[in-house]
């Protein structure tokens with residue numbers, strides 16, 4: 001698509017907005033700030049003004065478009081079906097093309113392109129993290145010893161530990177089905193967070209799949225899904241990483257592709273379509289994207305829920321934006337929870353409301369993201385459950401930070417960890 005087509009598409013989208021203002025009642029950023037210039041309709045209007053030549057895409061405009069979590073709540077709830085989140089993403093891309101990226105993001109996203117270097121960087125980071133971040137006594141993560149300006153890591157922010165043993169070093173490329181006969185091959189896209197931060201959730205995914213008779217392959221050449229880069233407007237890095245992943249997947253003979261982080265899943269499922277529209281790999285992506293499923297979707301469709309054993313936990317569930325609105329995953333985790341004997345599941349209020357993480361949003365606008373998070377934490381605490389379950393690593397980090405700062409005893413778990421525990425209990429019961 002050339003620039004002219006792009007502008008036409010943007011124009012067609014902006015004219016759909018009737019300025020009714022319904023999106024004000026749903027946008028978490030507006031609800032937290034109460035400023036008209038943060039509303040989806042105001043952002044659509046700004047893009048219209050740029051297209052009409054009334055406004056310039058100046059660096060000063062960057063902050064306006066950056067103040068969006070890309071939570072998709074506006075798009076889903078807009079009667080005129082304005083795809084505001086996509087408009088915002090396109091505006092960010094144009095702004096970066098015109099004015100460049102900020103130097104910190106530029107360095108970070110350049111690092112993502114070099115898979116081995118990135119891996120070395122994070123492994124070295126794991127070794128030296130104690131120098132800069134001290135571990136919290138409650139084991140939930142670390143806080144900076146001194147504030148790190150411009151990093152979004154003020155002294156109070158709780159960040160997770162980087163693992164010394166990334167997931168892809170713990171598990172082999174080929175993980176054989178634990179049943180006499182294999183049902184087929186599943187490619188597991190681990191993403192960065194399960195690899196470097198939450199490997200236990202990744203191990204749970206592999207156990208779930210192999211227990212249910214699936215061979216699991218974990219391609220070594222997979223790299224970051226690209227979400228941090230393309231959501232920041234760096235579509236070139238996003239495209240580079242998308243191509244690298246599609247090339248890596250194409251070499252494998254797999255029946256399904258499973259993800260366990262909503263941002264990775266949504267990227268593979270739909271965002272790559274935008275990034276690769278002019279790439280020679282777009283047809284490969286089309287074929288592969290039809291195989292992509294979140295672990296909870298896969299379990300409901302291809303695993304045996306009758307083998308769950310007693311799991312006497314008390315949980316509530318947070319719908320990650322990219323799962324519920326990006327991948328249409330909402331009923332599946334609930335179906336799973338209801339199938340686990342002994343599990344007490346209580347819905348929280350507004351379970352599908354954004355937690356305020358928004359990937360790099362919480363680094364840039366930490367205080368605002370905490371304010372948005374506070375509503376989520378109130379709703380979690382009101383359920384009086386012991387665990388909150390999520391299917392997105394970014395949400396997991398942000399909710400853990402919030403709960404830790406409130407000294408709340410509630411723990412955060414990944415959906416895959418719950419499923420894995422239920423299967424382990426079932427095994428003990430001889431199921």
Ligand code: SF4
Nearest residue numbers: 017018020021023078
């Ligand atoms: S984006 Fe949709 S909900 Fe918001 S003002 Fe425009 S038409 Fe109304």
Ligand code: SF4
Nearest residue numbers: 027068069071072074
């Ligand atoms: S995507 Fe979410 S944060 Fe962004 S404008 Fe829409 S509702 Fe607001």
